[in-house]
Amino acid sequence: MASSRDRQRKLARAKLDRQQARRAATAKRRRQVQAGVGVAVVLALIVAGSAWALGAFDSDPTDQTALDNEVCAWTPQDGNANTSLKDVGLPPTADLPTEGTRPMTITTDQGTITAALDLAVAPCSAASIDHLAGRSFYDNTTCHEITEEGALRCGDPSGTGIGGPTYSFYNENVPTGTPEASASPAPEGEPAYPKGTVAMIGTAPGANGSQFLLFFEDFDPEEPTYPVIGRITDGLDVVEKIGDLPTVEDAVGNKVKPETDVTIQTLTVGQPGQDTAPASPDAG
Structure with a gap:
């Protein structure tokens, strides 16, 4: 052993x-x-x-000059992963106007709405809408939602709420209460989104594409999230009329879809300096 x-x-x-x-x-x-x-x-x-x-x-001097002139950055989105996205190329990044306003004209089957896009606070939003409008992106699309916040939501060719171009861009001009450097406070006593406001809305916060809001009521949340890009200058009465339409359930069961389709027949953006005077909140 x-x-x-x-x-x-x-x-x-x-x-x-x-x-x-x-x-x-x-x-x-x-x-x-x-x-x-x-x-x-x-x-x-x-x-x-x-x-x-x-x-x-x-750096090559020419390349450096191009970098110095860059105003916007566009983040590519995967159109294969989200088939509601439509590829119409990317807007320019440099030498974009950053002063004054540009007129936007939305011709709908309910009437015509005009707005002034503010280039000083939202140059990239204006550049994106101009790029998309130049490719008939918005033409013959529906405004698919009347929101609980008192706004008409438009700009999604798919009508699903997740559609847009194959790029996104950051928030530019969110009112007080957000960390964005470009955020600007609303005047004292005024809501963050007075009626007549035009704002972007992303498929996710900070991921803006083509969708926008036209406010027909004042909206003053504790924590604003929508970037303000301009104001309605004419046709607020048209938006208010649309806001009074009855709603039905959308594809996911939310009662926000206009019972009568609201169709954008054409959307165009003019040159800087044309009809730039923003209207008062009660303009119609």
Whole structure:
């Protein structure tokens, strides 16, 4: 029996020795790899430093000018993942107007609505709408929702609430209560979204595309989320009339769809400086 126990002890000792040897070899290889990576990083830094000193990373003056003139950034969206998106290319990013207003004319089967898009606070929203309008993106589409907030929601060719172009862009001019640098407070005593306001609405907060809101009632939430992009200058009475339409359930069961289809026949955007004077909130 003593001989058997000795043999078991020897086998166990040999197994332990082999395990320790494997651990030691593994640790050695790890140290070697780490040392190699460290040397590679140092060499890369030396090469990069030399290249920088020689001007290899200096921007081409033309490229730098283009970067300096960039106003907007567009984030691509996957049209395969969301088949409600429509690919009409990307708007320009640079040399966009950032002063004054641009007129937007929405001709619907219920009447015509005009608005002034504010280029100073929402240049990218204006650039996006202009780009889409120039490609007939909005033509013959429906305003698919009369919201509980007192606004008409338009701009989704699919009528689903998740449609738009194959790009999105950030919030520009959300009223007080949001972290955006461009957020601007509403005048004292005035709601964040007085009737007549034109605002963007994203398929997700901060992911704006083509959809917009036309407010026919004052709306003053504690935490505003919609970027204000302009004001209705004529045809507020048309929006108010649409707001009085009865609603039925939409595809997901929300009673927000106008019982009578509200169709945008055409939507056009004019040049900066045309009919730029915003109307008062009660303009019709």
